[in-house]
Amino acid sequence: MQLTETVKLYLTTEQKSLIVNSMNEYIKTVNIIVADGVLGKEISKYTTATFDAALTSAIKNQCIRDAKSIYRKYLKKKAQNSKENTTIPVVRKACCYINNQNYKIADGRIEFPMLINGKSKRISVLTRITQRQISILENSKLGLMRIVYKGNKLVAQFSYEKQEKEETSSDNVMGVDLGIKCPAVSYIKGSGVKFYGNGRRNKYVRRYYRNLRRKLQKAKKISAVRKINNKEQRWMRDEDHKISRGIVNNAIANKVKVIKLERLANIRSTTRSSRKNNHSLHSWSFYRLSQFIEYKAKLAGIAVEYVNPAYTSQRCPVCGHIHHANDRKYTCKCGFKCHRDLVGAINISNSPEYVGDSDIRHTA
Template sequence: MSQTITIKIKLLATKEQSSILYEMSQTYISTINTLVSEMVKEKKSTKKSSKDIHIPLPSAVKNQAIKDAKSVFKKAKKNKYEVVPNLKKPVCIWNNQNYSFDSTHISVPIMVGGKVKKTPIRALLIDKDNRNLELIKHNKLGTLRITKKSGKWIAQISITLPTIEKTGTKIMGVDLGLKVPAVAVTDDGNVRFFENGRQNKFKKRVFRSKRKILGKKKKINTIRTLDDKEQRWMKDQDHKVSRAIINVAKENNISVIRLEQLANIRETTRNSRKNEKNLHTWSFYRLSQFIEYKAKLEGIKLNM
């Protein structure tokens, strides 16, 4: 068994490197869109190679663009060309044989002065417990995807991890909610509560209050920045809760986690006016996904 995860890294690119990455990313998605358009018109997959595509990109990146274009075409063909995706978000992808990462720099072939040059770009791996760094050091790296998000360049490295499913019958049930974000109960009666729902709701009220004030002042861009900040905070909370749940499961030698059915959460959570806004903005699904992939890495089975 194996599982593929993605590790995100902030790139601290220079002004020149940022400009090059932007040009390459635009060329990359433009190439994919052009190839897909050609394939849709001819109703068959392209036989072009990197030598047939005359664009300022390294050969390996051209090959990746062809591969991605074929994947997009395959999806368009499957739905009988009713929907043909047109990529817009700047992105560029390298396979694992064309880059390296040494914890402080990602060295990747880019176009410098019209020529391909493997260039180190400063990188910041946000890794509080060094877990991601250990995963990168001891596992084979997959594709590298560089994209721009909220004005910043982000590198995404895929890693395929081997997993060994635990044997045994010990079970832990996990319920998700608002008053208490998560409650875990082992089959021998041990109960653990995770995070403080009141603090979370207070934090969200603060965000809503600030948005209301900014809305009256018509500061749209500031509101968007605040929204991004809130989403990052919520995601961080979900990571902390999911990690704590898995740690408890490991401590109790749990082999199976039974997670509450997500479809029932909104029915079982008390739908008062106080809870209503939080209920419809908190992502129970994301938390369940975090629990699932972290459980799988430890060989713990998840039942939903």
């Protein structure tokens, strides 16, 4: 499994100027190569000698690889939407990728090549690396390093391979129901139920940021709006990490071997919504939370399966009768009573309708 770590960069004025110029040149070059492909040129034969760019040869090679990847995705999307005009992809966010053969992290510094006066020379940038990250560097195979803006600061993000624990088969299954009012509910047969997160607090925080954005937009404070957006996203991401960690820790404690989740395809278009909860539905990333649960579970040797979400919160786990709950209270004509989200978790746990992996980025 490939994971990513982020480290801060403490740059001199000259180093920052070199890196920013390379980042801008990088996206400019990638966009030019992609445009060449769209125009019918054979970019598969491109080499560093094919085009001019104020970049080192190693970074130019990475530009070619990235441009080819973007162009292949463009062709695939165009083939799937043959009746529609497919927008030509354009990279806008300033960045720069350096492969693992051309950077070195050691002794609190990162060394990598930059173009200085027309020649490729290595620069040494001061950074701050935690003890955990030092352990990762010593015991993992490193992949690409990406330099990007985080806020108004430059950071380096390096990928590495993490060995997954071997999954073992077992009937001990956890069903997890994801939602808005209750972010997550888990059910393990014979081991009980657990609720995660606080839906009311989540809605309050998102409403607070939404109102604050409106005030700042009226005052035309664009940079402040951007900062608020970033702060809200960091908060939401942190909540997803906490919820997913709680779910996986509970699974480990109960020796669960399979976690079942709903494959929430088209959740935004199929969920009944109101003006009151519409913003919450469209601002919360169900896909991200599912992915956090999946990768943490796999690192712990727990398999993750996605099941058909149809009627999971409406079907009675006892008699199978389907009907809507009254808000959070589910009462069936057979006498079964339960919290609606718990009904969903029970049905997900018992569901035999396996529908594949988590390739659902376009829907959540």
